[in-house]
Amino acid sequence: MTHEQTTVKFRDIYIAGFVTALLYILLMDYIDPVTEALLWVIGIVWAFILFKRGIDYRKIMYSFSLSFLTIISFIYVFFILVLRLTGYPRAVALFFLPLLTLAVLGHIKEKILTYRETRKGIKVKVSLYKRVKTTLYKLDPIMWVFIVVGFAILIVFLIIPVLLMLYHAFEVPPGQPIWYNFWRIFNTRGYVKTTLYPTDRFYIIEQTATGRIIYIIKGINFGILLNSLINAAVVTITATFLGILVAFVLARYNFPGRTVFRILAMIPLFITPFVNAYVIKILFSENGPISIITETLFGWGIRIDSLAGVALAQIMAFYPIVYLNAYSSFINIDPSMEEQAENLGSKGAKLFFTVTLPLALPGIVAGSILVFIFSLEDLGAPIVFQESRLMSYQIYSSFTSETGIVSPEMAALGFVMLFLATMGFLAIRSYVGMRSYAMISRGGRWTLREHRLGWKGKLFVYLVMLPLIIFTAMPQIGVVLLAFNIMPPSGFAINLDKATPQYFLELFQNPDIFVYIRNTLTYALIAVGLATIIAIMIAYSVSRTKMRILTPTMDTLATIPLAIPGLVIALGYFYFYSTFFRGTPLDPTMGPTAFQAWIVLIIAYSIRKLPFVVRSVYAGFQQVHEALEEAALNLGASRSRVIFGVVLPFILTYILSGAIVGFIYISTEVSTSITIGGLRPDQAPMTFAMMMAYKGTTTYGVQIAAAMGVLLILFQLIAVMIITLVFKQRYAFIGV
Secondary structure: OHHHOOOOOOHHHHHHHHHHHHHHHHOOOOOHHHHHHHHHHHHHHHHHHHHHHOOOOOHHHHHHHHHHHHHHHHHHHHHHOEEEEEEOOHHHHHHHHHHHHHHHHHHHHHHHHHHHHHHHHHHOOOOOOHHHHHHHHHOHHHHHHHHHHHHHHHHHEEEEEEEHHHHHHHOOOOOOOOOOHHHHHHOOOOOOOOOOOOOOOOOOEOOOOOEEEEEEOOOOOOOEEEEHHHHHHHHHHHHHHHHHHHHHHHHHHOOOHHHHHHEEEEEEEEHOOOOOHHHHHHHHHOOOOOHHHHHHHHHHHHEEEEHHHHHHHHHHHHHHHHHHHHHHOOOOOOOHHHHHHHHHHOHHHHHHHHHHHOOOOOHHHHHHHHHHHHHOOOOOHHHHHHOOHHHHHHHHHHHOOOOOOOOOOHHHHHHHHHHHHHHHHHHHHHHHOOOOOOOOOOOOOOOOEEEEEEEHHHHHHHHHHHHHHHHHHHHHHHHHHOOOOOOOOOOOOOOOOOOOOHHHHHHHHHHHHHHHHHHHHHHHHHHHHHHHHHHHHHHHHHHHOOOHHHHHHHHHHHHHHHHOOOHHHHHHHHHHHHOOOOOOOHHHEEEEOOOOOOHHHHHHHHHHHHHHHHHHHHHHHHHHOOHHHHHHHHHOOOOOOOHHHHHHOOOHHHHHHHHHHHHHHHHOOOOOHHHHHHHHHHHHHHHHHHHHHHHHHOOHHHHHHHHHHHHHHHHHHHHHHHHHOOOOOOOOOOOO
């Protein structure tokens, strides 16, 4: 590298972005497509020149802030171009363009260098014929059955339904181009609203007949597509911030009551579909406790509704996912890494952002991307807050339409949702994968770095964090109060004298209600049995066969359902069964009396929640060394006897743990349950009944739905106790 190259500073890339964006702003009123294209070319060429002159592109790879900014800028620039947004949003995209170009060029160069180094390291080249022959020699009939059947199940019940959804997304009216449905989504004002009117306000002030002043916070409508993106981004950023804050304090500081804090922080993880969002709606209504406090202090009440209500409910429900991931990451950091940084003069915020946070990043971003996906597909909060201007609600409403036909436009919208979720999943996984997180331990078990809080820290913990954690746990607490009739279904009050267990008794005494509980338990047990069998085949194949393409592909297919929203699965299954099983009881278009929804639901559950079971079973196989199997095979045992007589008994606790976790998430599943189950209500599970109770379309009220929610909480508590106390393992919450 020449002296001239070493003088190139990284700030030059910011200068390139700033100049390009400034030129766009100055020419904004006169710009035409050719001039704008020229600005994009200038930004790319400028970054290329800096790259050739030797700018340190590796700084992006090893800097937490820059690498994260690169991922965000990629997503931002992509949607600015796709949605054809102009003005200042386009100027911001041009500012990010040189940084993004440099990251892409650096990534390509690193891949080329890695490939060359790998090729140099291979001293003995093995022909493709010999590699295939060696692989086939290791595969006995049982392994072939596991691989073929595992792949067949994933392709038939995962890949084909998604491809069918994509196929129907290109069904267009006569005379329209093949991309018409996508064009409508990205260009119709109902989906993308770029111009705001004076009436489009984040909040409005309303005065009641009694003279009360109520601030109604609703959020701003930017169209269905942008609303979903903005909501998911806000929820993810806020949940990530809260999760990191709570996790770091609880992992690194010792103070009285810390165990209580940890328990309270886990309460929102107990899933109570619809009812928890309903409780949040009560808490933030004009007659709720928050409004009472603001009216006492400031003279005005508050109500959070619509888009703002959906975001609030999702933040309160999903932030513990990031918290548990971050907490696990913080306590697993080798203390010597931070001690060495402190010896070199790094302390406080600098130590946290340069050492602690980057080392904990894999767990944090894993939780964050799950929050993003769950926010996109969530149906409970939009239904409770009656917010139809979100992608999830639009897709759900297509299942509940009077025609009973899912339009191609909804298939296109489902594919857009799938694309967003998958892109976020792959981007974050690539972001984590391109960085090194290895820690050189001194050996043995280390002592966690814990500090005692001073009086300022205790003030923050008890006056800020404690109210925050209690507040986020209020929905689940409210569900219990509502189920026992201590809190009324409308308004807000605490009436201990009206407490009654009658709603719990009615769950089992009323046959019209008990059928939903029976359906849930039956479907969950059968589905988790199927998922366990599939998981054993896939996990064993992945852990024992080392084929360059086959093994990673199977592993990816078994994991990718985490990134596929349940609504996309529901859409894909609707098209799959109505295409290949037309006229049979599995055809969703046959009507609510002929369609056998229970079979479709069981298959959907087993595929949708497969990753939770696979992960646990795979961890078990990793604990059993292959030498043990080879010894048994050398002594004459068949492969089937080795698997079922030697290996599986060793990993039985892992299998049972995965099955229990799968059972919990199947019994609390929402999106697939209320879409597919809604096509045959008498065969629907509990979550469908909970939704119908909230919407007031049944003879029983919200208290019954709350009682069902408490029953689901009990299921989850039992699962935690069995896994942690009996199997001595850590309970695998979502994303952990």
